[in-house]
Amino acid sequence: MNPRVRALITESIFVKQQILQDEKLLMVVNNVAEITTIGLKENKKVLFCGNGGSAADAQHLAAELSGRYYLDRAPLFAEALHVNASYLTAVANDYGYDEVYARLVRSKGAQGDVLFALSTSGNSENILRAINEAKKRSMIVIGMTGKTGGKMVDACDYLINIPSTDTPRIQECHIMLGHLICELVEAAIFGGA
Numbered sequence: 001m002n003p004r005v006r007a008l009i010t011e012s013i014f015v016k017q018q019i020l021q022d023e024k025l026l027m028v029v030n031n032v033a034e035i036t037t038i039g040l041k042e043n044k045k046v047l048f049c050g051n052g053g054s055a056a057d058a059q060h061l062a063a064e065l066s067g068r069y070y071l072d073r074a075p076l077f078a079e080a081l082h083v084n085a086s087y088l089t090a091v092a093n094d095y096g097y098d099e100v101y102a103r104l105v106r107s108k109g110a111q112g113d114v115l116f117a118l119s120t121s122g123n124s125e126n127i128l129r130a131i132n133e134a135k136k137r138s139m140i141v142i143g144m145t146g147k148t149g150g151k152m153v154d155a156c157d158y159l160i161n162i163p164s165t166d167t168p169r170i171q172e173c174h175i176m177l178g179h180l181i182c183e184l185v186e187a188a189i190f191g192g193a
Contacts, residue, residue: 012172018163019173025160029177032142032158033184039114039140040065040189046078047108049101049130050118053171054144055082057178058118064182073190081105081130101130111138116178119143120170122150122161131155144178146170 019025036046046065048058058080065078081104082088091100105115115134119127122145131152134141143149143156147165162173 011166012169015162015164015166015169015173016176019177022163025163028158028160029180030184032160033181033188035140035142035158036114036181037185037188039112040076040185042112043077045108045110045113046076046116047081047105047113048079048116048118049081049104049127051124051126053167054118054120054174055080057171057174058116059083060175061116061178061182064179065185069179069182069186071186071190073186076185076189079108081108098125098129101126102133105130105133105137105139109134109137109139113137113139114142115139116142116144117152117156118145118174119150119152120146120167122146122148122152128152128155144174 040046048062050058059082062078062080065076067075081101088100091103095103109115115130117127117131122143128151131141132155135155141156143152143159145152145159145161147161147163149159149161153159160177162170164170164173
């Protein structure tokens with residue numbers, strides 16, 4: 001067997017162990033679940049944005065809230081902003097890729113809505129512009145990023161920065177903590193374990 005198989009699993013476990021020992025980060029995750037729950041109970045929207053694998057993660061997490069996680073229950077308003085390919089390619093062509101999320105936040109975002117902004121580096125310009133638009137609209141901004149947080153550190157209300165600089169390990173942990181948040185939100189709103 002290729003020794004990298006065990007080594008990569010061990011690396012993933014190591015990052016998760018660091019998260020488990022980081023009381024401050026765990027409290028941020030808990031607070032994010034509570035803030036998201038409050039917003040959804042008040043009929044606010046939860047919007048997600050990311051690039052590449054982070055776009056896939058954004059879409060995945062939006063589906064967990066808008067569809068279902070564990071419970072057969074009413075849908076929640078959660079949307080990944082990149083899912084309209086015609087919009088994305090038109091705006092990228094006409095205005096530049098840096099504007100694709102900012103324009104959607106301008107059109108869909110309102111006070112009290114929640115924006116989950118995913119960027120492993122914390123420096124993606126289109127994500128930073130979306131955050132800026134969200135802040136102008138008094139939205140709550142939750143950043144999901146890597147160890148340093150990049151430029152998102154000072155831009156987000158809540159920062160879930162994974163203690164790693166390795167993109168795959170960061171994204172694995174974004175999904176783990178995103179699932180945890182979805183589970184807590186669903187249970188808080190609809191009951192359950």
